[in-house]
Amino acid sequence: MTTDNDTATTPIRRRGYVDLRSYGALGDGRTVALVALDGSVDWFPIPNLDATPVFARLLDEAEGGSIELTPTQPFTAKRRYIEGTNVLETTFTTETGVATVTDALVTGIAGRMPWAELARRVDGVSGTVRFRWKVAPGTCLATASPWVQKTTHGAVIRVDSVMIAVRGVDHGPRGGGDRAMVGRFSTTGTSRHLLTIVGTANEPLHLPDPTVVIDGVDRTIANWQNWSREFSYDGPWADAVSRSALALKLLIYSPTGAIAAAATTSLPENFSGGKNWDYRYAWIRDTAYMLHALIRFGLREETHAAVSWLLKTIRRHGPELHVFYTLDGELPGLVDEHAVPGWKGRGPVVTGNPASTQLQLGVFGDLFDVIRLYVSAGNVLDADTGRMLAGVADRTCDAWRQPDAGIWELGEQRHYTSSKMGCWQALTCAIELCELGQIPGDPSRWRAERGLIEEWVRVHCWSEKKQSYVAYPGTDELDASVLLHGPSGFDRGARMSSTIDAIIDGLTDGPLVYRYSGVEAEEAAFVACSFWLASALVCVGRHDESVELMNELVALSNDVGLYSEMIDPADSSFLGNLPQGLSHLALINAAITIEELTRNQPKASGKRTRS
Template sequence: MSTARTGAGEDAHAAYVPIAEHGLIGDLRTAALVAADGRIDWFCAPRFDSPSVFGSLLDADRGGCWRMDPVCGVASRQQFYFPDTNILITRMLTEDGIVEVQDFMPVLRRHDPGHRQRLVRRVSAVRGTMTMRSLIAPRLNYGRDRHVRELHGYTAEFSSGALTVRVRGSVPLTAREGDGADAVAEFSLRAGESALFVLETCEPGADCPREPLRPERAEELFRATVAFWRDWLGQSRYTGRWREMVHRSALTLKLLTHEPTGAVIAAPTLGLPEEIGGGRNWDYRYVWIRDAAFSLYALLRLGFTEEAEAFVEWLVRCLRRGGDGEPGPLRVLYSIDGHADLPEEELTHLEGYRGSAPVRVGNRAAGQLQLDIYGELVDSIYLFNKYGKGISWETWSDLCAALDWLLDNWDGADESIWETRAGRRRHTYSRVMCWVAVERMIRMAHQRGLPADLPRWTAVRDLLYRQVMAEGWHEELGSFVQRLGGEGSPPPGILDASLLVMPMVKFLSPKDPRFLSTLDAIGAGLVADSLVFRYDASESADGLDGTEGTFSICSFWWVEALTRTGRVEEARLALEKMFTYANHLGQYAEQIGVTGEQLGNFPQAFTHLALISAAVNLDRAMG
């Protein structure tokens, strides 16, 4: 059983809970973070990218939260998922006994046209007699909108002009003393007794349910939701050594899927810092094209073909839309609906997680040029064409149009995979992925006999390859490096962990001497006990202040690179070490800091995708 424990003496009302001490629940439309002390401190509704209802994760005083606390002292807390589900249980061991809080968002069936969004909290006394206090303190629209509170016995309503939040309970809800914005419930439970709370949101003009809350309905919803998650996970073909970690990653990825559109978001949070007190705080509640190849690879390898098909359909819609209806390249990231207009603004009224400001909503990277995304897009559709049901003529035509643009524009500077803000550079990784785009198009044309300008495609493919080998190789370092040289000048000697993917995308054999030498150079320059930095920020100015931790996706790329080069025992040790950096539930934020703490938005899809790929390939290598 995985647990998180916190001491009884901490001032939980004022403190920020560590990023890692959270679990995720959701209903395939939005998600909430539940801290190990039982508070919900992040929840956006009705979608992942909607403004927050509870946001104390980003401002302990002004963000709002929903607490669930024993009145007596708490000796320790434990948090775990109900087996093979995304139902989260927080157990509190107190002076008076043991109490559990079950948190989940009901999902009753796939693609349910009548889906009703609810956040359910069931509190059960396991042993002893327990007095509990629940504080419901929403702060709508990231805490920017004032709301009116109305209390009706067992119901509390919080309404602004844009949203109504209704909480119904099986115990009375009353006014918080001296406060006109929040509601509280204080109740006692004996062993075997439960109290129930259900939160629902309603937009203006929507029909908000008002029927009485039946406690027995909670058990029906619980059982139906258990059945949904177990039925979904039962499709997995993975039976390897790390089943618990791989399946928890799969369940986490599913929680980050917006089922109505098929989109997979990067993370359900915004503003969580890459450095405590620093300014590298981004909004990740969108869909990066880059995630496509890794998402599809992971989903297809595990057997989740329905999710892969839905994501391909989403990708194709973006491909057809291009730059949101404008001529030019694909955008780096899109909204859940496939729109690329994501203006970035700062929420200056929020202090940020542990004082890490500014808090940004929206993402200016949507306007960057990142040429590598063409490789990731085409590779994802190539994989689907190979392992899925195949692509249509319309999709092939759209791909050819995108490739035509790339063939005319590949030899330029861009911001590339790490989305730096120091101006465009000629990145080696982008050239590798441009090669992938052209090479996979050639493969699909041959496999399916599809019409193609093969002489032109082949010529550009070979030119890209030769350029990487000539201008991306640093002879003195004995490694491929971050940026290309040119005109007889050597490239800057900057190592970059993104180049670990070269054998994964078939650019080089894993036993190629140049890749083996690159692996050794990255190991010496960017790896610290299985943890891998993206690059050395002191050598590669990225236009941003502050520092950052190691990137967990790069650590799993390191595992896979070791595996492919035959260093299996090293790969296994590195993978097992990375597992120890997961939180108590097997989930990862974007980065791991100097002291081992999780940093950045949480949980991050890209990291869990890389975990699945690394584990599956290492399993295969070990027989």
């Protein structure tokens, strides 16, 4: 399949995997489905985002499972999200006609459904388009075998604990054997058809009335648009910011309020494979960055749910902070490797992430920055939270002297510069919270240790040769995560500006930024780092450069505004898990930072200005 930003010409039957740029995302507050441009749903865990996926063609083309809905003739396809929603509309054009497919994970009258319900509404536009469909669950990453069971209410498909049913309106079911369901139908200029897939796990299955599901698609559109009207941002790149906010909403796990880092697992960070991890967990770091956006947008419910979940989870598993937690607020288990090939054969495919046991000092700063923002938005901390945070501040005073794994979860522990800056940020926020009466204690020690950290970083983490903050003392290697500490306030002066120049010279390829020195041999450029550079530039007063870079980066999303974890500078291919929350968070926070610091200057056009 070949694609550009608007259309794709595809053969009748796809063979193999598709480019990661091909995927749009649907969600209902509990799980996420990925839909390729050719109409195939290639990723759909049921019922929860972090469940072993029953549809996982994304990672196993032969046995992973998918939900196909595509014209039987050669076609072109063009798609868009319906404005203000995560409902995807794809227009298929063949020699004989035009039809649109509207895809939604349906939400109910009172919010998310108690079951997963994927609705695929097909409307004829002109002429006739012949469609075929196939619902073929996979092997749950080679752990189960699907089978079709006949019941008094029709056939259902069982895969381990998951039960799936297919319902529709004028969808032409034709059996499909003992592992799948298939069908065919033709659209006309006024026809409407519906294919609905419903699923549960370890519980009974509700079989919906298909005519009610059709109304549910319109209700889902209205629900999303009502939500979109609740957040406010009228600065530059408003369309990209709005789409990123909607992408982040997909990653909020509504049963608990936790925020997943990404919707997938095991998508490789390079074309050779090997660096494949599961991101369907809630990182303290990512939660902190998302809360920046939620608070700025005035989204009260999501903000309070995420903060409450985070604080309760930390207290339950404390006193030490963990890097991340499951979406249910538990400690992650061991990493399991599965006997499936992975995307384009570039395994391994895993559930779990080995960073769960690491010491990362930067999480202290992330946690305190979340709470500072939460309080500044007009909220009040409870006594238990205040006492816990005072203890974390005291822990920071001791822990900052230790080596750690750093923000990039590296195997070798060092005195990473950005980790020390994160501890400085934690104590700065703790002092402010104490002075506001939100947490108890005498901040004199926190203030003294903050000064020691600042002096230590300026003496040990600065290279006169590079004229830059370096990744850790004793090296000239660079680390793009230092850019976070322009916005944090650690340094917005000449040294940070000079560090930006060094990073531009040493870690960039066009507008894209690699995470640290030498990593370009192992992986593609990290999308979030690229937006961090835009934020840092404006923090040191380099407004025009910041706007110019931002324009280029906004243009690198796929055709429906989504970002993966990484982009290959050579051809703009997506790599890594997607949608990647940190990428979208970095875009939003960069736009907000630029808007706030350039508010009294001419507005950015949002148009690309650099060749």
